[in-house]
Amino acid sequence: MPKKGNRKRLKFKAGDVCCESVTVADFANADPAVVKSGRVKKAVANAIEKEVKLLCGLEASQGAVEEVLSSASSVRADAVGSSDDPEDDEGESETKVARKKKTKRKKESSESSDGEDYPVDIWLMLSSYIRPEDVYRFSLICKNAWTVTCTAAFWTRLYRRHYRVEVDLPFRLQPDSIDRMRCLRACVIRSLFHLYEPFSLRVSKNPALPESTPTTLLNSTCFLFWVKKLSGTRPEALWEFNFKFKKQGHFKNGCAKSLHLPKQYEEVHMNPDSDCCVLQVTTLNYIFIPVVMGLTLTLFTINVSTDMRHHRVRLVFQDSPLQRGKKRGDQGGTQVVLDPVHSVKLMDWWHPLYPSLPYI
Incomplete structure (x- = not known):
């Protein structure tokens, strides 16, 4: 050598x-x-x-x-x-x-050569024992496990496993409405926040006013706004101001996810409100609001009111999203000030109180 x-x-x-x-x-x-x-x-x-x-x-x-x-x-x-x-x-x-x-x-x-490739039927059988909070972990085991979570059978079984007759569900979440394929996954997830105790407790623990100002709404576009008068036990009526926002899509490196849904299950995963949320502000008085539909939220603050007894909400809208690295638009734009405020709620599409038709 x-x-x-x-x-x-x-x-x-x-x-x-x-x-x-x-x-x-x-x-x-x-x-x-x-x-x-x-x-x-x-x-x-x-x-x-x-x-x-x-x-x-x-x-x-x-x-x-x-x-x-x-x-x-x-x-x-x-x-x-x-x-x-x-x-x-x-x-x-x-x-x-x-x-x-x-x-x-x-x-x-x-x-x-390590590992075994089990058929989809085996993963579908195992999925019957998965808790709702473990669906995401289960889908990460392998591609076949992820494919099972895309099927209509998986979401239908998950709904029937936790359905209880004594729970008062909205009409759109009743068993008759769940039988259709369109938006099945979104309906089942919404139902679990009524039926599944760990999910319902998570929502019920939210305070009337958040401990800190939410930052997830920044650079979101407001595409719907409505006002509702509330009548209750109080001698004076409350006014509910609802802002529906569309969040910006988040993609890694400018690309969408690598895995694509099977074509036959696209209707199951359809959800028009997937990137939407509703900001609901309840005030003691009616306040005139300028037109903000189509504008982008660049500033959102919750402070103490001038009388030190209530809270004050301030929203600033701009024509275009805020550029990265630049300061928040405190000056200029369209400002909305709500004072005095009784409660503030930020609801994602799966929230039990997320408004349905005719408002959305």
Whole structure:
């Protein structure tokens, strides 16, 4: 076999190794074969042991030195004893390189063949035992598991498993309405926030006024607005101002998701309100609002009112979205100030109180 270049090799002698003769250059120019294998030659080990015993004393250092040297000179079970001949070392290193390449090829082939490809029917059967909050994790197991979550059978079974007659559901979420394919997934998710206790508790714990101003509405476009008069136990009526926003789509690196829905299940996943949310502000008095439909929200604040008894909501709309890196548009644009405010709610499309027809 041809030798590798004219690489200079270091030959270690027991007499050359001591605390004065060991330098950084010795380790910098060390033989790669020795460094890669992690083995220490016996002559070098004996010289180091002798030097340590002379410095520390034979009686005190014997145990510690043996422990250090044994860990430094440990060799794998299939390794062969080292030789002082450079040609033998080179042949041994060549054999180890070939063995490592062969092991790497075996490992790559075994990795590519690992795993079992189970049919979709198996995943559909397992999906009957998945909790609603674990649907996302289940879909990440493999492509077949994700395909199951796209089917109408999966969402229909999920609805029937949690349906309860005693729960008062809206008409659009009744079992008769669930039988149709169109927007099936959205209807089932909305129903779970009425039927499934962990989801309903999550919504009921939301306070009347958020602890901090929501920032998810920034750069969203308002495409619908309506006012509703509320009559209740209060002697004075409350006024409900509703702003429906369309959020900007979020794509990674400017591209859509790599997985595409099966064509036969596109109607199941259809949801016109997927990127929509409704900001509902209830006030004690009626307030005139300028036309904001078609404008983009650039500022949203909730502060304490001037009388220190209520809250004040301020919205600023611009003709175009706010550019990245620029300050929020405090000045200019169309401003909407609601004061005094009784409650503020930001509802996503799956919220139980998300308004339906005729308002949307």
